[in-house]
Amino acid sequence: MYQVAVQPYWRRVHAHLASVQDLCRDIMCRDGIGALLNSLGPGIRWNAPVLEINSAGMARVEPNGHGLLLSPSFFLQGGAAVLPSLPGRAGSSPVLVFPGHSGGHHCSLLDEVPPPAPAASRLPQESLAALLGRTRAAILHALRDGCSNGELAEELGITPGAISQHTATLRNAGLISTHRSGGRVVHTVTALGRHLLCAASDCTEVCGGT
Template sequence: MTKRIHFTAEDLARTRVATTLGVAAETLDSIKRLRAGDSTPAFHRWRTAVGAESAGSLREQAGPLLALMPDRGPQIDMASLAGDATDIDEAVDHLLAAPRALVRLEVEYLDIHPPHRAWAGLLADGDRAARLELAEALRACHRAAVAPYWQQMHAHLTSVRTDYVHTMAEGGVERLLETVGTPLVRWRPPVLEVRHPCESDIHLRGRGLIVVPTVFSSQQAEVLHSPVDEEQPPVLALPTVGGRAHGSALWISRGPAERSLEDLMGRTRAAVLAAAADGCSTTELARSLGISPATASQHASVLRKAALITTRRDGKAVLHMTTRLGAALLASTTPGFGP
């Protein structure tokens, strides 16, 4: 099925790109991945680090948030309630200050499980205690699933947005629409077709479109609308971490041991070594770490000369992999890289 986004010339002129849906939306999507038992290789290290806690104390702490994420039908839109803030404190402030009418709109159509309906009703009616419980649940989920990796995630998202901007600068908005999100998105002027479980048509009517990269969103593009302001442009959220394991560099939590590795070889070079643990190309290195391909290639060359990685051809690209020595160094200094 397909969602079709209909553009006019005015919509093309008003289309822009943003860096992130916000830390709150990424937190919600991270919990969706944990609940779904997602097996995407790129998220393996993250699941390993977070999974044990999510099965115990996190599940209890996240209760109010999980109540608004029913198995069937729509789920709560945290981007709408908490905004696109990149700081969790700011996101919580937005959540606590969200208009009561907006909260009601977000809650009243959810298929809430019977044990949680009374609490959800209080939330929809503006009960302060219920909203504080939701805010604390969001904080708990962020603390466990996102906070240790947010710096790397934000660098990755910034790098992807920079790519979008360069594409627009060189070929205009239509060039961006032709290349972004393939194969999930297809540009057939003047319609952008988005692969989606629901069939629908969206007419922008001069509002334009906001294109936003994401980390934790499911492997499909999402089109998001403001439930209270029809004049706001829709948002096209695009997943940027694919099925291969090249997202590993995103999941490096900086503990004391890791900082010692950074002291030894430099932060970026340590991240390049970690990213190569599961194999990645120079382009994938550059994107996941927010550096240029030339810089990524230079760091890879140094690590190769030190016998910490190997490099081989993989079609038109080159694939970097840690050697036994490199893997041993990572295992001894970085949590989660052991056998």
């Protein structure tokens, strides 16, 4: 069942959830934990010091100093769900599982199975992913030859809106530049970005060597 129902789509699902995690991290760093909690979807509202979750069968959960683990779900429909602790780990932090998609976009990710990526480009170098986040590292890697938001969204399987936020972060860091070509907005990697890719992958092709 896994090989038929999950494996062909897993790369896109994984990239999408990684993008959700990166966006949550950005919101928290920029606007604070309250803004993050209020952004998790309808029926979730931070009314300090209580996180209110409008969901059927929801009971009051006391973290008791263990914090709260946020877990986006690709398949969860409707409202959020709270697990008192991680499965098999009694006494651990409660887990807030929230829908990790907007509208029907999660269905469009499964419309067609993309061809397998070359082995060398399936994942960015782990050191680069640790520095930038998995999604932004993948975007930087994909922009070596320049492409648009729509092309990036199609290749990585995440929304154009998420692509715009990530490319803005990379542009502000001086790693990519953006220009218009006809009716398209095209992103390309700057010299600094290529040096970063080169350092992470030890690849002369990225740096322009022979």
